[in-house]
Amino acid sequence: MYSVPKLEDFSPAAIDAAAAELLAALRAEAETISGAKAFEEFRNRWMARKNGVLTQVNELWLKAAPGPAKREVGQRVNALKTQAEELVSLAAERASGSAQDERLRAEAVDVTLPGIERPLGVRHPVLRTLDELISVFVKMGYSIADGPEVESDYYNFEALNFPPNHPARDTQDTLFIAGQEERAQRDRLLLRTHTSPVQIRTMERITPPVRVICPGKVHRNDAPDATHSPVFHQLEGLCVDTGITFGDLKGTLDHAMKSLFGSAVKTSFRPSFFPFTEPSVEVSISCPFCGGRGCRPCKQSGWIELLGAGMVDPNVFGFVGYDPAKISGFAFGMGVERLTMMSYNVDDIQQFFYGDMRFLEQFA
Ligand SMILES: [Zn+2]
Numbered sequence: 176m177y178s179v180p181k182l183e184d185f186s187p188a189a190i191d192a193a194a195a196e197l198l199a200a201l202r203a204e205a206e207t208i209s210g211a212k213a214f215e216e217f218r219n220r221w222m223a224r225k226n227g228v229l230t231q232v233n234e235l236w237l238k239a240a241p242g243p244a245k246r247e248v249g250q251r252v253n254a255l256k257t258q259a260e261e262l263v264s265l266a267a268e269r270a271s272g273s274a275q276d277e278r279l280r281a282e283a284v285d286v287t288l289p290g291i292e293r294p295l296g297v298r299h300p301v302l303r304t305l306d307e308l309i310s311v312f313v314k315m316g317y318s319i320a321d322g323p324e325v326e327s328d329y330y331n332f333e334a335l336n337f338p339p340n341h342p343a344r345d346t347q348d349t350l351f352i353a354g355q356e357e358r359a360q361r362d363r364l365l366l367r368t369h370t371s372p373v374q375i376r377t378m379e380r381i382t383p384p385v386r387v388i389c390p391g392k393v394h395r396n397d398a399p400d401a402t403h404s405p406v407f408h409q410l411e412g413l414c415v416d417t418g419i420t421f422g423d424l425k426g427t428l429d430h431a432m433k434s435l436f437g438s439a440v441k442t443s444f445r446p447s448f449f450p451f452t453e454p455s456v457e458v459s460i461s462c463p464f465c466g467g468r469g470c471r472p473c474k475q476s477g478w479i480e481l482l483g484a485g486m487v488d489p490n491v492f493g494f495v496g497y498d499p500a501k502i503s504g505f506a507f508g509m510g511v512e513r514l515t516m517m518s519y520n521v522d523d524i525q526q527f528f529y530g531d532m533r534f535l536e537q538f539a
Pocket residue numbers: 462463464465466467468469470471472473474475477478
């Protein structure tokens with residue numbers, strides 16, 4: 176590494192020779208600089224006011240020169256400084272250029288790399304089934320009604336004629352919103368356990384005739400297993416008008432099931448109980464997979480239970496201000512996941528909610 180020599184000879188020729196040596200060393204060092212940090216060290220070594228090489232030149236050459244030689248030496252030292260500064264500023268340009276090169280290299284995009292493949296999305300199988308159901312009933316003149324998922328006890332139970340001690344009101348089955356002990360029972364909020372409150376809200380809003388379907392998400396306090404999920408979807412329907420009979424209920428559901436599963440499908444109605452319908456029925460269809468001979472989906476029975484239905488209980492009409500002496504109606508409901516599991520031969524309801532691409536890809 177270059178260090179400034181002490182001079183004994185201060186003649187112009189000796190100064191010129193020493194200056195040339197210094198510049199050669201500076202030039203050689205400047206050529207090896209790469210990166211901002213190395214340049215900073217280089218510049219300090221040569222240019223620093225305190226003990227930089229050029230400061231030492233001042234001390235050892237100019238100040239040490241005998242009186243008569245000072246003028247000549249001063250001129251040469253000044254010329255040397257100018258040249259040295261030029262060399263340093265050239266090195267500065269090169270160093271900042273190489274920093275930029277480095278940045279460009281780091282940010283470079285390799286256009287030959289394969290791109291990110293974004294798979295095409297499709298409707299979730301549950302929503303696909305829901306869409307099919309909706310389209311069947313829309314074709315029959317039904318419109319779609321919607322309502323809140325957080326409901327009051329009144330709309331979810333009371334107005335639907337649930338007796339005070341009905342097990343569905345128990346926290347075993349219902350997810351109540353916490354911290355409502357101060358409220359009257361009918362005002363307490365819960366996650367709706369069925370889409371039936373939408374029927375009440377619809378009847379409060381419009382006068383008969385009513386033909387609506389209520390598709391949506393419902394919640395139960397159920398531990399998840401192969402056939403239970405705390406969240407699932409229902410589709411309910413409601414038809415209210417003058418002179419609606421049980422025959423209309425049978426005809427409507429028979430037509431809907433034939434639209435969904437083919438005209439060979441038969442329906443069967445068996446007495447049942449729901450608080451909000453009287454009489455109530457469970458509706459089964461003849462197994463669309465085996466035609467009634469018996470197979471796995473129908474558990475060898477030839478029939479599959481799909482819907483609950485019934486004539487709207489007159490008490491329910493009382494809650495919404497309809498006159499049961501003048502009008503009548505029927506309601507029905509089904510679980511969309513259950514229907515989807517059957518349609519696509521899925522044996523675990525949890526598969527619909529995992530978001531596992533290996534499962535969902537099969538529906539693309
Ligand atoms: Zn079958």
